[in-house]
Amino acid sequence: MCAHYEITLNDVSKIFGKKLALDKVSLKIKKGSIFGLIGPNGAGKSTLTSLLATLSLPDEGTVTISDLDVVSQVKQVRKKIGITFQEPSIFTTGTAWDNLFIAGKIYDMNISKIKEQGEYLLKEFNLNQVSNDLVGTYSGGMKRKLDIAISLLHKPEVLFLDEPTTGLDPESRNTLWQIISNISHREGTTIFVTTHYLEELNNVATDIALINNGKVLDVGTPKELINKLAADHIEIHYSRLNSSMIQKIDEYVSNMIEVINHKIKPTSLTIISSKGQQILSKLLKFLIRNEVEIEFSELKQATLNDVYLSNFTEKGDK
């Protein structure tokens, strides 16, 4: 138990018939963090999310949220969490306020608390101007915002978001993430999110876990995972070299410990390295010293997409 962590999982397993959907998963999720879970279809994301959200039980291991056991203290845990599923769970024949009042009653909140928190959230999610319009007239983005606002009505300590931006245009996705991270920072809400839009996580996530076949493969900040699990690509083109210069460059590059792989041709050099920027500047200096006429150089820095591709595609080279 530690005040620093909002969610802890110790050796958690979940079995469906013969399928081991979660295999001894251990994780610690910091209070106030935005924690992303990524992995391919069937990896175990929904299974893990539903255990945390108290919608199913672990077969082995323990899970705590805010130091409460999700199995033996389920009622207390439910007061501390909010959930937004991929499909909006709002009713469209009422207004935003109708939806908020119904949710408030379910959360056992009194009218003044519903009004106070409802006004705050409608403003945060830019829905205050349309709060008395029928939700059926809202765009997909507005419905999603309302759905998330409702999940935050009872001020949960943890918000679970399952693919929150699916089907939204890039601008709506950005706006939504901005609002969610503002609320998380201001209120200290821990956000647990699954998404297939990895670049969004790059901008907002504090930590990310990679999951596949029910096992957590790695956990770290987006930057840590990129540095550890993906590589930068460097491409340099120059005027045609003679064979002795090719050999000289080849030897120099072979001795650079940060280089994972390289390919040299008479007019170009490609390098794969975890430290692209560093390698590129060293190399350019070396080439200039050796009077190589450089035509152009390009550095493609690794992203979370590369982390995904190198860990979850068959050959890692797609």
Ligand SMILES: Nc1ncnc2c1ncn2[C@@H]1O[C@H](COP(=O)(O)OP(=O)(O)OP(=O)(O)O)[C@@H](O)[C@H]1O
């Ligand atoms: N109720 C169930 N009964 C049997 N098998 C299940 C059940 N729920 C999940 N599984 C299996 O457990 C594994 C993990 O499924 P899960 O839905 O957690 O994956 P996921 O990462 O959420 O996938 P997706 O990205 O497609 O939603 C899969 O092999 C799935 O077929």
